[in-house]
Amino acid sequence: MTALGFLYPGHSAADDYPRIEQLLGSDIRVDLVHTDLSEDAQRVDALRELGTPERLAAGVQELRHAGAEAVVWACTSGSFVPGWEGAREQVRALAQAAGLPASSTSLAFVHAVRELGVRRVAVGAAYPDDVASLFADFLRDAGIEVAGVHGAGTRTAAEAGAWGEREVFALARAADRPEAEALLLPGTALHTAAHITALEKELGKPVLTANQVTVWEALRLADRRVNAPELGALFTREPLVQA
Known part of the structure; x- marks a missing residue:
């Protein structure tokens, strides 16, 4: 069993994740921790606040206890608004807090x-x-x-x-x-x-x-390759890169 951990802000399309889990097969488990969404606004200042190290670190203990092998910050806007270098630093801080391989949807x-x-x-x-x-x-x-x-x-x-x-x-x-x-x-x-x-x-x-690339990224971090044609071309190709 491969357990994948996700930090997901709020609940808007969280039901995509159990749907994806079903399509991946019985030996993949998808665990979500819902991070604090203090203000639901698609503004740059609010989006920056979503991905602060303190907010992300607050959810990692639950994922560790669930046995997650990797953790992904499942938010695109909250991970690209800091810019390319900021996104990489965000993930480095998350990996350190979680003690696990980590990434984000934007990097995914x-x-x-x-x-x-x-x-x-x-x-x-x-x-x-x-x-x-x-x-x-x-x-x-x-x-x-x-x-x-x-x-x-x-x-x-x-x-x-x-x-x-x-x-x-x-x-x-x-x-x-x-x-x-x-x-x-x-x-x-x-x-x-x-x-x-x-x-x-x-x-x-x-x-x-x-949500598709977020789960794919967690699988990549966990060194798992899954063929799931229902999830599109990304899940049906031989890998071209490992990094």
Whole structure:
């Protein structure tokens, strides 16, 4: 049994995780600890507060006791707003607090793009434009070319979490670019686990979503490789990178 630990802010799309667990197979366990969401706002100042070392450290003891082999900060915006170097420092502090291999959703997106071997992506975010642009900047700092970024303007995680299939597909269509080799849908508040293969079929390219790459990243840290076609191209490829 491989136990994976996640620090998830609030509850907006937390039910994606048991869904993903079911698709991974019986020897993978997904454990969530819900971190404090003192203010549900898609503003840079509020997002910075989400990922402070004190908030993240508060949840790691429960994950250690559950036997987690790796821990991932399951929040895209709360991990990219500090910038590329800030995101790496955030994860170093989390690993030290947890005594476990650690990462974040934003870094997971970078590793997943490299895994797929693509260079140019499009971004479809539920965030306001200014926050979506910060994610695009984060990707560029990691050496990834961003062909386009589309922000849908939601102001809270709860608003994004209330979206259904219609809204998620509309976001993907609005954000996709012909020259993009993959489409990224950041935001762990979005319910996407049930839609990945259908999105990939419609767009004709890999689609990376926040909760999907977060779980993939935890598996990578735990040195597990799982074939789960229902979770898209990322879960059906041979690894291209190990770092």
